[in-house]
Amino acid sequence: MTSNRTHTPRDCDEFQQQLPGLFDSEQDLLAHAHLQTCKNCSALVRDLEYIAAQAKLLLPIHDPSPAVWDNIQHALSREPKGGNKSS
């Protein structure tokens, strides 16, 4: 259980300055000593981890317009012969 009683603002400063590096380490961030006593920083870490996890689920949702393929075909038809001969 976390509380806000046993850490100082300076502890939060130091912890948050280390965060970019800590996120890229293999260690379990939520087990960090500072987070055992700091509710705010725990919430921050949970949110940032959640955002990173949600980002991995972002799917491609839009298709390019049909004009893109038309332009590709047109460009390929003007390319010198000798390479691939598609379209």
Added chain:
Amino acid sequence: MTKSTLRTAEKMPSPTPSQPLTAEARPVHQQQRRNPPIAGELAAIALAQQGDGASFEILYNMHKRRVYSLCLRMLGNVAEAEDLTQEAFLQLHRKISTFRGDSAFSTWLHRMAVNVVLMHLRKKGLPLVSLEETLEPSQEDGPRKDFGTRDLTLSGSVDRVTLERAVEELPPGYRMVFVLHDVEGYEHNEIAGMLRCSIGNSKSQLHKARMRLRNLLRQPADGKVDA
């Protein structure tokens, strides 16, 4: 597509095994998690390598959405994203005979698309990692002590559309690193190589991007609380 554009594309770096910090350096299981094989893809690649136009069109239809989405997320502009999708597939057509299957085809193609976008931005003279975003202290940079006071966390509250919109609102430098790392799955050393910045810079930009996203995503929830 003009001849000059085509010539430009020919000069762009290709994702070859000799190039350092390529996606191919990532473990195969990681590549397959992000880029699972597609049924019929191998046959289409083999035929397209022999110059079969219909097979190249099949490959286009298999990958156009993913490549376009990548371009759109990196650029935030539909017209530019379409132009560079076109450019990426023209590059693919030129280089497909060099694909050896050492990595997933989609990994190889997506790295090609990333290079197309980055080269485009460099030609426009835009810094890929903004000095302002890097050096100037901002709300995201400094420690904040009030973020938990409303006892709200994002967990479970953000749908994909909301996150997508928030990503669009990120400054270009933040958005670039966030898309490459968190969405596309590139490692910091790969991103540093692509953006020609330090690994520490990449980590810092990603952290600031996530912090900015957190603020953006919390705004609607905060509004409900305040209402």
